[in-house]
Amino acid sequence: MCNLFLADEINRTSSKTQAALLEVMEEGKVTVDGVTRELPKPFFVIATQNPIGSIGTQMLPESQLDRFLERLSMGYPNTQSEVDMLRARQTKNPLDDVRAVVTKQQLMDAQTVVESIYVDDEILKYITALATATRNNDMIKLGLSPRGSLALCRSAKATALLKGRSYVLPDDVTFVFKKVVAHRIILSSAARIDGVSAEDLLDRIVESVPVPRVSRV
Numbered sequence: 001m002c003n004l005f006l007a008d009e010i011n012r013t014s015s016k017t018q019a020a021l022l023e024v025m026e027e028g029k030v031t032v033d034g035v036t037r038e039l040p041k042p043f044f045v046i047a048t049q050n051p052i053g054s055i056g057t058q059m060l061p062e063s064q065l066d067r068f069l070e071r072l073s074m075g076y077p078n079t080q081s082e083v084d085m086l087r088a089r090q091t092k093n094p095l096d097d098v099r100a101v102v103t104k105q106q107l108m109d110a111q112t113v114v115e116s117i118y119v120d121d122e123i124l125k126y127i128t129a130l131a132t133a134t135r136n137n138d139m140i141k142l143g144l145s146p147r148g149s150l151a152l153c154r155s156a157k158a159t160a161l162l163k164g165r166s167y168v169l170p171d172d173v174t175f176v177f178k179k180v181v182a183h184r185i186i187l188s189s190a191a192r193i194d195g196v197s198a199e200d201l202l203d204r205i206v207e208s209v210p211v212p213r214v215s216r217v
Helices: 015-027 078-087 104-115 119-136 146-162 170-184 189-194 196-207
Strands: 004-007 029-032 035-038 044-049 138-140
Touching: 015 029, 029 146, 104 146, 119 170, 119 196, 146 170, 170 196
Parallel strands: 004 044
Antiparallel strands: 029 035
């Protein structure tokens, strides 16, 4: 029981363990020996995947990946960042100096504020048009699900709040589009043969779908 759960290299766990964790993420409760316990609030999961090697790994099915709001790729640090990282660890572990910057209640209050962010119907139509474009693309075998459309809308609302606005703009949608959608679609065999990535296809979709003009009243 915790507020933040880190599942390191989740694709190295068994399918049964993966399914149990993702059920917890969906239902917000745990049942053991017939006793059901509610998870504390807030509760969210950060998971990492080992991108190299297939021995000992169990890749998550698409229906389970769909439960993660966003997927990010850390990549490698730039030269200066890596030098700073090495320097910081010469005499101590910087993680020992980590301090809380927000309380649980403040985070839950922020989540409530996100829910109140205004989304114009034109933005909702834009999100739907982007989702439909992924479903009708010959290079995509499985397009964005309705769960993914909801996630895209929620992420756009959170982005608007972080930018200091009480309403969503099209730029908020496109800013999070690849982060929310890339892990939710399955490419066709033709796309894989051509070496086309999900991110490349999503860039093309963003360019092809007309951007609405929205005025906040």
